[in-house]
Amino acid sequence: MIDTNISRRAFLGTSGALVVAVSFTACKPKGAGPVTETQVTSTPMNAHVEIGSDGFVTLFAQHPEIGQGVKTSLPMIVAEELDVPWEKVRVRQSEIDPKYGFQFAGGSLSVPMLWQPLREAGATARAMLVSAAAEKLGVEQSQCKTENGFVISGSKRLPYSELAEAAALLPVPDKAELKFKDSQDFKILGRRITGVDNEALVTGRPLFGIDQQFEGLHYGAYTKCPSVGGIVKSANLDEIKAMPGITDAFALDAKGEVDALKPGVAIVGTSTFAVLKAKNALKIDWDLSNASTFNWEEFLERSKSAALKDGGTSLFSDGDVKTAFNSADKTVEHVYAYPFLAHAPLEPQNCTAKVDGDKVEIWAPTQMPTQAVQMVAENFGFKPENIVLNQTRCGGGFGRRLFNDFVAEAVAISQKAGVPVKVQWTREDDMANDYYRPGAVHGCAAALDASGKITGWKVNFHTLSKDGETPGRSPNAYMDNEFPRHLVDHYSVNETVTKMAIPTGWWRAPISNGFAFVYGSFLHEIAHETGQDYVELVLSLYGDDQIIPGPQGSEINTARAKGVIREVAKRSNWGKKLPKGRAQGLAYYYSHSGYIGEVVELEVSADKAVKVHKVDVVADVGPIVNMSGAENQCAGSVIDGLSTMMNLQVNIQNGQIIEGNFDTYPLMRMPSTPEIDVHFIQSNNPPTGLGEPALPPLAPAVCNAIFSATGERVRELPLSKSGFRFA
Amino acid sequence: MAINLKINGKRVSSSSDPETPLLWFVRDELNLVGTKFGCGIAQCGACTIHVDGVAVRSCQTTLEDAEGLDVKTIEGLAGKDRLHALQQAWIDLDVAQCGYCQAGQIMSAAALLADNPSPSDQDIDDAMAGNLCRCGTYPRIRAAIKQAAGMGG
Ligand code: FES
Ligand code: FES
Numbered sequence: 037m038i039d040t041n042i043s044r045r046a047f048l049g050t051s052g053a054l055v056v057a058v059s060f061t062a063c064k065p066k067g068a069g070p071v072t073e074t075q076v077t078s079t080p081m082n083a084h085v086e087i088g089s090d091g092f093v094t095l096f097a098q099h100p101e102i103g104q105g106v107k108t109s110l111p112m113i114v115a116e117e118l119d120v121p122w123e124k125v126r127v128r129q130s131e132i133d134p135k136y137g138f139q140f141a142g143g144s145l146s147v148p149m150l151w152q153p154l155r156e157a158g159a160t161a162r163a164m165l166v167s168a169a170a171e172k173l174g175v176e177q178s179q180c181k182t183e184n185g186f187v188i189s190g191s192k193r194l195p196y197s198e199l200a201e202a203a204a205l206l207p208v209p210d211k212a213e214l215k216f217k218d219s220q221d222f223k224i225l226g227r228r229i230t231g232v233d234n235e236a237l238v239t240g241r242p243l244f245g246i247d248q249q250f251e252g253l254h255y256g257a258y259t260k261c262p263s264v265g266g267i268v269k270s271a272n273l274d275e276i277k278a279m280p281g282i283t284d285a286f287a288l289d290a291k292g293e294v295d296a297l298k299p300g301v302a303i304v305g306t307s308t309f310a311v312l313k314a315k316n317a318l319k320i321d322w323d324l325s326n327a328s329t330f331n332w333e334e335f336l337e338r339s340k341s342a343a344l345k346d347g348g349t350s351l352f353s354d355g356d357v358k359t360a361f362n363s364a365d366k367t368v369e370h371v372y373a374y375p376f377l378a379h380a381p382l383e384p385q386n387c388t389a390k391v392d393g394d395k396v397e398i399w400a401p402t403q404m405p406t407q408a409v410q411m412v413a414e415n416f417g418f419k420p421e422n423i424v425l426n427q428t429r430c431g432g433g434f435g436r437r438l439f440n441d442f443v444a445e446a447v448a449i450s451q452k453a454g455v456p457v458k459v460q461w462t463r464e465d466d467m468a469n470d471y472y473r474p475g476a477v478h479g480c481a482a483a484l485d486a487s488g489k490i491t492g493w494k495v496n497f498h499t500l501s502k503d504g505e506t507p508g509r510s511p512n513a514y515m516d517n518e519f520p521r522h523l524v525d526h527y528s529v530n531e532t533v534t535k536m537a538i539p540t541g542w543w544r545a546p547i548s549n550g551f552a553f554v555y556g557s558f559l560h561e562i563a564h565e566t567g568q569d570y571v572e573l574v575l576s577l578y579g580d581d582q583i584i585p586g587p588q589g590s591e592i593n594t595a596r597a598k599g600v601i602r603e604v605a606k607r608s609n610w611g612k613k614l615p616k617g618r619a620q621g622l623a624y625y626y627s628h629s630g631y632i633g634e635v636v637e638l639e640v641s642a643d644k645a646v647k648v649h650k651v652d653v654v655a656d657v658g659p660i661v662n663m664s665g666a667e668n669q670c671a672g673s674v675i676d677g678l679s680t681m682m683n684l685q686v687n688i689q690n691g692q693i694i695e696g697n698f699d700t701y702p703l704m705r706m707p708s709t710p711e712i713d714v715h716f717i718q719s720n721n722p723p724t725g726l727g728e729p730a731l732p733p734l735a736p737a738v739c740n741a742i743f744s745a746t747g748e749r750v751r752e753l754p755l756s757k758s759g760f761r762f763a
Numbered sequence: 764m765a766i767n768l769k770i771n772g773k774r775v776s777s778s779s780d781p782e783t784p785l786l787w788f789v790r791d792e793l794n795l796v797g798t799k800f801g802c803g804i805a806q807c808g809a810c811t812i813h814v815d816g817v818a819v820r821s822c823q824t825t826l827e828d829a830e831g832l833d834v835k836t837i838e839g840l841a842g843k844d845r846l847h848a849l850q851q852a853w854i855d856l857d858v859a860q861c862g863y864c865q866a867g868q869i870m871s872a873a874a875l876l877a878d879n880p881s882p883s884d885q886d887i888d889d890a891m892a893g894n895l896c897r898c899g900t901y902p903r904i905r906a907a908i909k910q911a912a913g914m915g916g
Contacts, residue, residue, distance in 0.1 A: 103861025103898045230857040237862040238850040238869060240797015240837035247796040255791065280780065309780065309787040312803075382801050382809060382863045382897040431799070431863030432897045463802045664857045668903065672860055675899025698806035698895060707888040709901040 081161035087200035096130035102433030105665035117158030144725025168203035245401030263327035281310025328537040328691030339498035343479025348530035355526035360492030364483035375685035377473035383431020387446035390456035403437035435542040471541025517586035545728035548627035556623035556736020604633035604654035621741025630729030647763035677734030679704030771839025781827035797837035808894030818874035860898035
């Protein structure tokens with residue numbers, strides 16, 4: 037409730053918004069004693085900071101929380117430069133507003149993109165509070181300092197809460213004049229700060245998309261064709277409408293473009309169970325004339341047999357690869373393959389929409405809230421100012437929620453049914469309607485001279501895309517500085533693209549999640565077959581300290597690469613003696629601007645049961661924002677990597693996804709979880725994100741360890757395809 | 764005919780479809796949304812609740828099954844003015860990533876500790892094997908259960 041609405045002109049750096057003093061009821065968690073009503077006045081200093089009259093500051097988290105921890109880590113950056121104690125911070129999820137720029141969660145980009153702007157937001161507000169204090173006390177700004185939410189001058193201590201109203205009216209200082217803390221003086225950054233939603237999570241309070249409930253809400257289910265691209269001919273709608281609790285049922289026509297509505301049948305009713313029961317009774321006659329007929333196994337076998345033969349289109353050709361191979365002392369050739377994957381976030385897709393004439397309000401667990409608003413405006417004709425999108429916490433993302441197809445469904449269904457609807461996908465809907473990590477095949481060849489130096493490197497890459505031509509859109513595109521480009525003089529990549537209509541998308545550590553397995557394994561094979569020490573070979577490949585050029589933000593500093601390799605070898609006691617059947621495996625990979633080395637220690641029984649005992653992770657991602665979150669992301673990435681490489685694959689037969697639920701897409705469970713030790717090499721390089729880069733090296737580290745333990749080389753994932761299983 | 768049961772200590776009477784899984788009953792009708800839907804086929808444990816003190820999958824337990832029984836959801840786990848030791852340990856050790864599985868994890872762990880106040884590592888793995896965490900928070904779940912057990916459950 038807003039009790040004062042003071043329209044004063046404010047000089048707000050990012051938006052020129054009005055200063056609005058609001059009062060709200062400070063809520064205490066349920067079950068934590070009686071709720072006391074407190075009138076709190078809150079003064080916005082800028083888009084990120086509001087200062088309350090009660091001594092608390094409210095910081096706004098602008099990007100979606102998908103489990104990567106940004107609802108905690110981003111406000112920590114603001115709080116540090118604002119110079120307030122973390123105990124006096126409240127965090128709220130921000131609205132979707134252009135003043136926050138493009139709001140999204142992806143590419144491990146939140147921290148690197150927002151580090152500087154958020155420091156500026158905190159430092160700007162702090163500078164204005166200092167100005168206000170200097171004015172009030174009649175002293176120079178240089179005679180004031182800040183500490184824990186106070187401006188201090190001599191013996192005077194003024195709390196921010198007493199300065200905020202005056203400070204908010206002052207001119208916004210120039211960015212160039214802002215003073216930032218030295219990292220030595222950080223009080224919040226680098227600490228172990230626990231998640232701001234923790235108490236709400238453990239007491240079951242509503243946070244997620246699926247938790248939205250309100251008076252008049254209806255529940256919806258939407259059934260799409262099991263074959264990608266099929267459209268509805270007819271359905272037993274009358275029968276469905278007559279079922280108890282069902283208020284409406286209808287078919288929706290659509291082209292099925294990425295991010296838009298797919299054709300299907302909607303059922304609306306008064307409870308989730310009623311609509312799910314009706315969904316089970318639904319009989320749809322599909323027109324399959326334009327449906328996909330893609331078969332993964334067929335592609336796989338064809339590509340594997342072609343992978344070491346010449347062919348495809350040249351992507352890169354440095355030096356003279358042909359001569360390098362012709363004059364080689366030794367060559368090594370192998371073919372590697374990895375499957376399609378589903379994201380399978382634990383919260384199945386859902387979205388709540390309330391269409392009211394020309395207005396719509398949406399509650400969406402999306403990684404792309406700004407894009408969702410744009411999509412709804414474009415596809416449904418709402419004016420952007422008539423769209424309110426509330427970003428909810430997301431029960432996992434992993435890249436799945438970068439697409440807003442579920443948002444389109446909720447809006448379309450609410451619009452047609454004329455009631456607010458929460459559209460709930462089943463797990464089976466979620467598995468069958470993903471934007472999958474595409475599988476691929478790599479044929480790799482290396483040429484070595486008599487000294488064992490790698491002189492030539494040749495890859496045939498067999499991949500898939502929608503039009504058979506432009507894999508640039510595909511999450512398997514080759515990067516300019518993909519390993520080991522610029523490290524090997526004679527380097528080439530040829531690409532063969534097969535046309536396929538199955539939608540693909542970005543899956544945690546896109547590209548790297550497959551490529552790391554290929555190159556990390558291949559290097560180990562090269563070392564073994566040429567009798568070289570594997571770690572020495574990798575280190576020598578990186579050579580002298582240098583910067584490998586790449587697109588902005590992806591230049592590779594080989595000193596940092598070698599640093600994590602050496603450190604993880606040291607911490608894991610690399611090369612230690614182990615009993616028969618037990619071995620270590622090491623892999624290193626650079627992705628999402630992070631340098632990560634991992635060592636796995638595992639044991640394999642005679643019947644191929646794999647027990648992973650220990651995983652050592654060493655990461656160099658610059659300074660750590662939140663130590664607790666950073667360790668959790670690395671450990672989670674290791675577990676995701678292990679879970680995925682052991683048992684997970686999406687099979688596609690005749691355009692249909694075969695796996696339907698966790699019984700056939702078996703995520704790893706607690707008993708298989710190894711001990712994980714995470715160590716950071718902290719530096720003053722710009723901080724980069726941790727949602728993804730610790731995943732890619734896990735698969736090659738495990739495969740290399742399995743080879744050392746058993747002599748069996750795995751060149752195709754998942755491991756279960758070769759008969760391995762968790763012990 | 765109405766079905767009577769107890770939810771978090773309160774008597775509840777419902778005339779809904781007796782086949783309604785408790786998962787959807789507590790979420791849609793009682794607005795107790797802490798219990799989560801993940802798979803619907805007893806694979807993920809996100810929907811774990813207690814029925815007469817036993818951890819069960821609420822996606823597989825119908826209203827009818829619970830007639831006359833005592834149901835506890837995550838919302839009913841805390842004491843009057845104190846969180847359950849597991850909830851506190853979960854907060855302190857910062858277990859959650861996305862957090863979606865955690866209510867189910869805590870309910871499974873609470874049933875374990877009620878039965879076995881000082882579980883071994885093996886006991887913990889066995890009791891928690893039915894709960895998936897897509898984000899991979901298993902190491903911290905283990906640690907939080909041990910911490911809570913040390914505090915007397
Ligand atoms: S929803 Fe009940 S076990 Fe997954
Ligand atoms: S914390 Fe995300 S599923 Fe467990």
